[in-house]
Structure formats: C-alpha cells, structure tokens
Amino acid sequence: MKAAVIVFPGSNCDRDMAVAFERAGAQVSMVWHKDTALPDDVDIVGVPGGFSFGDYLRCGAIAAKSPISASIKAHAERGGYVLGVCNGFQVLTETGLLPGALMRNANLKFVCKPVDLKVETTQSDFTSDYDAGQVISIPVAHHDGNYTVDDATLATLRDQDRIAFSYVDNPNGSTADIAGVLSENRRVLGMMPHPERAVDAAHGGTDGVAMFRSLVASLETA
Numbered sequence: 350m351k352a353a354v355i356v357f358p359g360s361n362c363d364r365d366m367a368v369a370f371e372r373a374g375a376q377v378s379m380v381w382h383k384d385t386a387l388p389d390d391v392d393i394v395g396v397p398g399g400f401s402f403g404d405y406l407r408c409g410a411i412a413a414k415s416p417i418s419a420s421i422k423a424h425a426e427r428g429g430y431v432l433g434v435c436n437g438f439q440v441l442t443e444t445g446l447l448p449g450a451l452m453r454n455a456n457l458k459f460v461c462k463p464v465d466l467k468v469e470t471t472q473s474d475f476t477s478d479y480d481a482g483q484v485i486s487i488p489v490a491h492h493d494g495n496y497t498v499d500d501a502t503l504a505t506l507r508d509q510d511r512i513a514f515s516y517v518d519n520p521n522g523s524t525a526d527i528a529g530v531l532s533e534n535r536r537v538l539g540m541m542p543h544p545e546r547a548v549d550a551a552h553g554g555t556d557g558v559a560m561f562r563s564l565v566a567s568l569e570t571a
C-alpha cells in the first residue's frame with residue numbers, strides 16, 4: 350500500500366504522519382508542495398498538520414493553492430483516499446474536498462492537550478477497527494479548530510453518517526462537537542485531533558494505531 354505525505358512550508362507533523370503509516374506497513378513517499386504530480390499508484394494522500402505558510406490569510410488557504418493541491422483534489426475525485434489532520438483538515442476544507450470551515454477556537458486560545466473522542470461511525474476504512482461509540486484519547490494542538498457548518502450541511506452530514514468523531518468535552522466550540530468528518534464517498538477524512546501523535550507508548554497513548562492499521566489493511570486488500 351502506497352501513501353504520499355505532502356510537505357508544505359510550515360508543515361510540522363509530516364514526519365510523524367509518515368512514521369505512523371510506515372509502522373502500519375505502508376510504503377511512504379514525501380511530496381513537496383511545489384510538485385505537480387503525486388507518485389504513481391498512490392493509494393492514500395496524507396495532508397499533515399502544522400502551520401503551512403505561517404497560517405497567513407486563513408489556516409490552509411494558501412496551501413490549498415499550492416501546485417500539488419490540484420493533484421490531491423483530482424486523486425480524491427477519482428475515488429482515491431485522503432487523510433487530512435489538523436492543518437491538513439483546514440487545507441481540505443479550503444480546497445472544497447470537505448464541507449465547512451475551521452474558525453478560530455471559541456475561547457480564542459491555542460489548545461494543546463489529549464482529548465477524548467467518541468467514534469461516531471465505523472462505516473469507513475478509517476474507523477472500521479474501532480467500536481461504534483468507543484471513546485479514544487487523541488491529542489489536539491490548534492488555534493483554528495472550531496469546525497463550523499450551517500444547519501443544512503449538518504443535517505446532510507448526519508443523514509449520511511459522515512461524522513467520524515465527536516468531542517466528549519468540546520475544546521474549541523465546533524458545531525455539534527464535531528472533531529472529524531468524511532466525504533460523501535467516505536474516502537476523505539478530515540479531523541482536527543492528531544492520530545499520528547498517538548501511535549507509540551512514548552506518545553502517552555496508542556489510540557491512533559487502529560486508524561493507520563485499518564487503512565493499510567483495507568487498501569492492501571482492495
């Protein structure tokens with residue numbers, strides 16, 4: 350299974366995401382944002398966390414205009430998998446691959462701590478190794494994590510079972526406590542918490558491992 354992890358100026362979780370994929374058994378290439386093409390036969394693109402372009406304009410807005418972003422969009426539009434974490438989730442909303450926007454945290458502060466998440470759906474290759482309703486602990490680290498959608502979009506996300514994770518104790522003001530959402534075809538996941546920072550006992554927890562393992566296992570058998 351082949352993964353590509355995108356590197357923007359200011360990415361800081363790119364290596365962590367690569368290690369998480371590698372430990373789950375994926376072959377990983379790092380792809381600079383100025384490249385125009387993804388490696389051949391890539392199964393999943395990881396859009397990592399960080400502060401791309403210093404968070405100027407809006408978090409993720411400049412990265413969404415990088416040359417590689419058109420290829421990420423094309424990959425998703427032909428049914429390819431994409432995982433966007435934190436700044437990566439912000440990039441995916443800015444490209445239009447996922448609905449909604451990540452606004453400034455409700456308390457206007459940077460929040461950096463492990464949080465409890467409820468697994469809202471197991472109907473995706475990202476979440477199938479968890480149990481429905483399972484509570485997992487995954488770290489957050491952001492100042493613009495306040496996921497905001499209008500009522501009609503929220504109703505669609507609920508009707509289509511596209512809320513992947515919700516916060517048990519909402520740290521940022523997100524609509525309906527949403528921590529992560531899936532695309533309509535369930536192959537693009539964006540989430541503010543960092544599963545790649547929870548894949549080793551030294552991280553203080555390993556609840557992120559199941560996501561990378563289930564992805565690699567399902568993409569290998571696909």
Ligand SMILES: NC(=O)CC[C@H](N)C(=O)O
Pocket residue numbers: 397398399400401404408434435436437490491492493494
């Ligand atoms: N860890 C991250 O990816 C942070 C994303 C973004 N820079 C924010 O603070 O909201």
